[in-house]
Amino acid sequence: MSSLMDYMEAYKLLGKYGIKALRASYVLNSGEAVKFSNGKPIVMKLISDKALHKSKSGLVKLNLSSAEDIKSAYDELVKRGQGLKPYKILVQDQVSNGTEIIIGGNTDPQFGKLILLGLGGIYVEVFKDVSVRVCPITEYDASEMIDNLKSKKIIAADDKNEEIVKNLLIKVSKFLVQNEGITELDLNPIILHDGTYDAVDLRLMKG
Amino acid sequence: MGKYYNLDNMLKPKSVAIIGASQNPEKVGHIIMQNYFNVGYSGDIYPVNASALKDTSILGKKAFKSVLDIKRQIDLAVIAIPAKFVLQALEECGKAKVKSVIIVSSGFSEVGDAALQDKLVEVAKRYELPVLGPNCLGVMDLRSRVDTMFLPTFKIDKPSIGGVSFASQSGAVGSTVLDLISHENFGLSKFISYGNAMVIDEADILNYLGHDPDTKVIIFYIEGVKRGKKFIEVAKEVTKLKPVIIIKGGITPAGSSAAHSHTASLAGSYAAYEAVFEQYGFIQAKSLDEMLYYAKIFVAQPLTTKKRVAIITNGGGVGVLAADSLYLNGLDMAELSDEAKKALRKVMPPIVNMSMPMDMAGDADDKRFGAAIDVLSKDPEVDALMIISLFQTPGADSRVASTIIKYGTEINKPIVVVSPGGSYAEVHNNMMESSGVPVYPSPEDAAKALAALVKYAKYKQRNEKVGKAAKKK
Known part of the structure; x- marks a missing residue:
């Protein structure tokens, strides 16, 4: 039976492979969240095994910076969380606007680890415009994965973004190969912005 | 091994x-x-x-x-x-x-x-x-005169001897395709029907055919593979040696209900096979027809990594369709060099325009076809030729077929012929194909085959380079 890895554990593990996620922390009360924010905008999420699609079910609160906003968002998530126990509340830096992509991993019973790239966020399920390769991938494979997408020009709008996505694919491939026990992975979305990227949501399944 | x-x-x-x-x-x-x-x-x-x-x-x-x-x-x-x-x-x-x-x-x-x-x-x-x-049906090797099939000879035609080997998990697909191959003008080297793959599996067969000197092209029908990692290991080596055309049966929808993540539902079993085919140099056919169309170009024509295709035709409309089909398959239309245009101008009647696709008009005869192919085969701006010979036109007869054969077997650029039609066309199509010039019923099919050829050539070139670089180190 597979289980979801704890968010912060996943955050740290991916960090070891140079896969960068937004600064994040669990909070136990709204005061901790205000402290995390320190006046800057943050995102607050309810994390529960029972909720796969956070943005669809209103379990993500965006762009909170004042203490009042943070407190009311916290209270609302706690209320919603009653039916989703056990849950945790996570705060993250508010991400800048940018292009959302998904990078995923799966385990095929025959061929082993697979890696996937597609346009992220809500679009991935609508358009199913994804490319898949068997791990480990070469640099050429990574380029081809981008090239094969209909949304290529959105994802790799410029050389810089293309380079970021390519490097990220190779890192994720390496991560998947070296971590046999991780059977599925979703980095969705990863936001490409201002010449850099942030993984906003992480889901790692242990086999 | x-x-x-x-x-x-x-x-x-x-x-x-x-x-x-x-x-x-x-x-x-x-x-x-x-x-x-x-x-x-x-x-x-x-x-x-x-x-x-x-x-x-x-x-x-x-x-x-x-x-x-x-x-x-x-x-x-x-x-x-x-x-x-x-x-x-x-x-x-x-x-x-x-x-x-x-x-x-x-x-x-x-x-x-x-x-x-x-x-x-x-x-x-x-x-x-x-x-x-x-x-399974067992094996057939026409050179060593071995045939373990239990199908009475009157029920299935026997292919001629040639360079294509065919492996099939399914016996039914196997015998059907054999029957179809016997009506193609390329011959068969070996047929292996392997059924449940209890001991000898896809990896063994691919490896064997990959190293078999009589096999120039492999066609493979699979429903699944037994040892995925081994299959990849063999494929990496074999697809560098010769073209492997593969068709996968049993495309199962990913069990999205059982999936825990977006990725699991999007990267299911079929996506995995497609990834393997794409990554390790297979030529994937989506239908039995496509499989045979690919087989006949790969077994007889040279590879090219460049994709500028010259189109000559004796019918304007089909030429336009051909131009569309190049574009739709990621190929480019060639732009003739000035020297080529000059040379063609001398031999073509004034009504013939020097732009691509070149419509040589309905009265184009063997001399016009020959002169055009000769010039294009020498033009460095042209990587491959698509020749549309509509045998319904007044100028096209057996001499046109003979001319195409002459060039199709001599020049070092790939040639595909488009020749739709009935029994008169059929006779000439068989003449051309028996000499190794692949003939297609439509420009779309011809363009698809050329695109597959270019794609494979690029894969091969890229991996040869990688291989050489690794050896140097």
């Missing part, structure tokens, strides 16, 4: 025992034995039948009760008896030191009896026996 089974004993046996050979012409064993005679097999044939008496003979050959009674070297035993007797027959093959075995019989894992099949695997491993099947 040591890790994989060598199938030489199976495909080029000097002696064959047919277990289940029978005097009854309706029995599979009888048909198989009869086929050996029909194809002119020159090795020794030993019929084996459990109810054989001392003086029983089957189709004129002395029959044996068991392979153990033959007391001579057996390169191949073909087992065609009911499932419940197979285990014992296989054990006897092991004891008799038979070099290879094909189990034609069905009634094992494909009908849910995995336990019986597991027992067979145990025996095969114990005697280190290369076993093909069960639940």
Whole structure:
């Protein structure tokens, strides 16, 4: 039976492979969240095994910076969380606007680890415009994965973004190969912005 | 190569025992034995039948009760008896030191009896026996005149001898495609129907055909593979050596209900196969027609990594469709060099425009075709040629076909011909194809084949470079 890895554990593990996620922390009360924010905008999420699609079910609160906003968002998530126990509340830096992509991993019973790239966020399920390769991938494979997408020009709008996505694919491939026990992975979305990227949501399944 | 089974004993046996050979012409064993005679097999044939008496003979050959009674070297035993007797027959093959075995019989894992099949695997491993099947048609090698198929010869046409080898998990797809191939003008080298892949599996077969000097092109029908990682390992090597055209049956939808993540539902089993095909240089066909269309270009035409295609036609409309189909398949239309234009201007009538696609008009005869092909074959701005020869037009006749053949076999750029039509066109299409010039019924099919050729050529070039760079280090 597979289980979801704890968010912060996943955050740290991916960090070891140079896969960068937004600064994040669990909070136990709204005061901790205000402290995390320190006046800057943050995102607050309810994390529960029972909720796969956070943005669809209103379990993500965006762009909170004042203490009042943070407190009311916290209270609302706690209320919603009653039916989703056990849950945790996570705060993250508010991400800048940018292009959302998904990078995923799966385990095929025959061929082993697979890696996937597609346009992220809500679009991935609508358009199913994804490319898949068997791990480990070469640099050429990574380029081809981008090239094969209909949304290529959105994802790799410029050389810089293309380079970021390519490097990220190779890192994720390496991560998947070296971590046999991780059977599925979703980095969705990863936001490409201002010449850099942030993984906003992480889901790692242990086999 | 040591890790994989060598199938030489199976495909080029000097002696064959047919277990289940029978005097009854309706029995599979009888048909198989009869086929050996029909194809002119020159090795020794030993019929084996459990109810054989001392003086029983089957189709004129002395029959044996068991392979153990033959007391001579057996390169191949073909087992065609009911499932419940197979285990014992296989054990006897092991004891008799038979070099290879094909189990034609069905009634094992494909009908849910995995336990019986597991027992067979145990025996095969114990005697280190290369076993093909069960639940398969076996093999056919036209050069060594071996045919273990149990299909009566009147029901299926036999292909001519050539450079394409065909492996099929499914016996039904196998025999159907063989029948189709026999009407193609490229010939067959080897056919391997491997059924349940109990011992010899896809990786072994790909490896064997990959290293077989008589095989120039491989076509492979699979539903699934047994050892994914091994299959990839072999594919990496073999697709660099020769083109492997693959078609996958049983495209199952990903079980999204069971998936825990977006990725699991999007990167399901079929996505994995597509990834493998894409990544390791397979040429993926989506239909049996496509498979044959690809086979005929790869077996006869040179590769090119560049994709500027010149189109000449004796009918304007089809030329326009051809231009569209190049674009839709990621190919480019060639732009002729000034020298080429000048040379063509001299030989073409004034009504012919020098732009692509070049419409040589309905009265274009062999001289016009010849002059155009000659110029284009020398133009460095042209990488491949698509020749549309509509045999319904007044100028096109056998001389046009002969001219295309002459150039199609001489020049070092790939040529595809588009020639739709009825019986008159058909005669000429056969002439051209028998000489190695692939002919397609539509520009779309021709463009798809060219695109596959270019894609494979690029894969090969890229991986040869990688290989060389690695060696230097």
